Amino acid sequence: MSRTAAAGRSPAGELEMTASLRDALSATGAIGATSRQLASRTLLPPDVLRTELERLASAGEVVRLGRGLWVLHDFKVLEERDDFVDPKAYVERFARENGVHVGSYRGPITFRSNEALPVHRWWPYVQGYSAEFVAGTLHRLSAGAGTTVLDPFAGSGTTLVEARRLGARAIGLELLPPAALSARVKTRFELDPGDLGEAASAVLDLGGAGPPGPLPFLRETRQQFSPRALQELRRLRAALPTGNGPADEAARLAFGRILIPSSRLRRSPCLGYGRPEARGGPSPRERFAGAIEEMREDLGTLACERPRWGPPATVLAADARAFDLPEGSVDLAVTSPPYVNGLDYVMNYKVDLAWLGYARSYADLRALRSASVACDNLPRSETAAYLASRDLPDPWLEEILSQIRSNVLRKRSYRRDDVHAVVHRYFADLTAVLRRVGRALRPGGHFLLVVGDSLLAGTYVPGDLLLARIAERLGFAIESVDVARSRRSGQRRSFELRESIVTLRRLGR
Ligand SMILES: C[S@@+](CC[C@H](N)C(=O)[O-])C[C@H]1O[C@@H](n2cnc3c(N)ncnc32)[C@H](O)[C@@H]1O
Known part of the structure; x- marks a missing residue:
């Protein structure tokens, strides 16, 4: 029997056990730990540990969050921590620094609204967005006969189907073969x-x-x-x-x-x-x-x-970070990229x-993952170049990456210790996409992105606002950022995230 487990049998032992559990929880900070992780950290038998956690929970010292994570009560409300920058603070900073107030959009935004629609229902794609939103946007921005619409992350082809139905020429890029198959088939009217x-x-x-x-x-x-x-x-x-x-x-x-x-x-x-x-x-x-x-x-x-109908659509198995369309050949781009929490x-x-x-x-699966925009499961070799916080596409990222890094170091046993590099690479990937789309768009052309924010390793990442700011530096004007719906964080169900529509306009003549 381990020393800690044996210690739990006497009053002094109980104190020692509680102290070791508190230490273990404190080390995991805002990220929290499962009872299994805590058992391996404290060497307490799982049933003893569970009883102790329940006792501390009823005394209000520890709190159980979604997905069976335990945190010390002090870390329950992230917003109360000194080092936590919350969504509201970023929205205010964005208004101050970028002169844009975050608004709201009312209307369907998720793929669910497509499930009963002709053609869109051919391949239900949970990660897709609403055809009604796309059709409304294309209509509002005068896409139709004689115009070209681009979706650099075409997914199942929602944008392309609606663009072609309105008479536009539709071009999509997509790396996931089943999604590209869907986009091809659905646009072959x-x-x-x-x-x-x-x-x-x-x-x-x-x-x-x-x-x-x-x-x-x-x-x-x-x-x-x-x-x-x-x-x-x-x-x-x-x-x-x-x-x-x-x-x-x-x-x-x-x-x-x-x-x-x-x-x-x-x-x-x-x-x-x-x-x-x-x-x-x-x-x-x-x-x-x-x-x-x-x-x-x-x-x-x-x-x-x-x-x-517009002309037959083009669906390319191409990388959105590295495509080449003639400069100024696209009138409007509408997309939803992968989100930062991967x-x-x-x-x-x-x-x-x-x-x-x-x-x-x-090996085929791994190769495909490495070619896609960064996600949480990216092999370490793919993040090596992003471990140092150099050449960040936006100054806000400096603070964000450093907080992620210190939270992860503090927890020691976090799933991977290079989360900050994954996030860095994600924004480097999206910067490359913004640059390519900016080049392909005609001056005055719009680029709409439907994108979410994230909570990662106890750190809030305003993905929507960051992309808007990066785009501004690349020659776009930020026309608006509108919240389309709220979501729940997978890490912490009580934490409210959002999904926004970022509307950009390419500057220049
Ligand atoms: C949010 S989904 C787009 C869904 C689409 N709006 C729809 O309604 O079906 C993002 C897509 O980006 C694709 N993707 C990821 N990395 C890519 C890359 N580097 N180049 C092109 N597509 C990529 C993913 O395979 C995924 O299908």
Whole structure:
């Protein structure tokens, strides 16, 4: 038995145990620690530790936060700490230094509002935004026939679909292959519903009789699906067309769409187990047939708008930090970049990547992650150049990165000790994107970004305001920053974050 555990049996031992627990909690500061982390730090047996935590909680000394994190009461309210700069303080600083008061936007902003809309529903993308918001923006800024609209983080293609529907030429960049597939398929308005029906019938005929294809490489595939669903999905997948024709790709998108609903997984928004075994629900074959039917129906709806369609959209598998479009060739850019707290898109879409054959190994997944805008799971080799706080794109970052670094050092066992470098690289990545879009936009052209703020390692990061400030230094005017909705921090459910629309205008003539 450890010394600390044995000590807990006598009154003096109890005091020692409480002191060691307080020390451990104090070391984790505002970030907090789980009971498992505290048990390993104090060497207390988990049940003794839990009882002690409950006792301290009822005495008001410690507080339990979302995700089972414990913090000393003093750290519960981040805003009460001397070194914590809260959202309100940044909003005031922004008004003072940049002359813009943060406003608000009323209207749908998340993808949820697209789930019942023709075409947008073909590949529900939790990370996408509202088609209604995009259509309203394009309309307000006079996008239409003869104009070019760019989305440097095209995702599932929401901007591109709405731009083409309004008659504009739409260009999108997207690195995540299943999202790029969605953007391509959804903007091919001229796809013949008859061709799609034939391609799908061939999949259903062959996939009913043929042998099941190989399992994708993901080690956990058998846990993710029931044996029956897995068998059916393997047959369907083996029967999918492999060509690049519009109907081939549309059939593959329909297959991609049914993967998560046919599994024990869900995205909310991160991928995780959470769905009880689906009993009595539609089979994968039925889901596939249903997805195809919806697509055929929506193609019919789209055909009624044919005279207004813009030219075929361009979807490039290109890096938003390094693309080259002719200078001044874009009239309007609308996008939603990844957020600074780093949802790992590759991890979140690994099932789609593996089953659709875009990734054949874990090395493929890693390579894709390294090529994308920085997220929390970036390999350390990718952040090495950002460990020192040199060449920061905005002076506010100096204070922010230094606070992240000291919070992480204080906690010692934080998930990674280079979080400040990840954040630094994120803003370096987005600076490169702002520069490229600035070059492609015509003078006077607008660039709208829907982006969130974050709470990272006990530090608040005003991602929206920082991007606006960086853009200002790169030759944009900040027209407005409007809060579209509030969100909850994943680190601390009680902490309110926001999602904003940053509207920029390219200066110059
Ligand atoms: C918030 S999502 C955009 C969603 C989109 N607005 C929609 O409605 O579907 C951000 C996208 O950026 C993509 N991305 C990340 N890094 C990228 C890069 N360097 N170049 C291009 N796309 C990238 C991600 O794969 C993700 O699809």
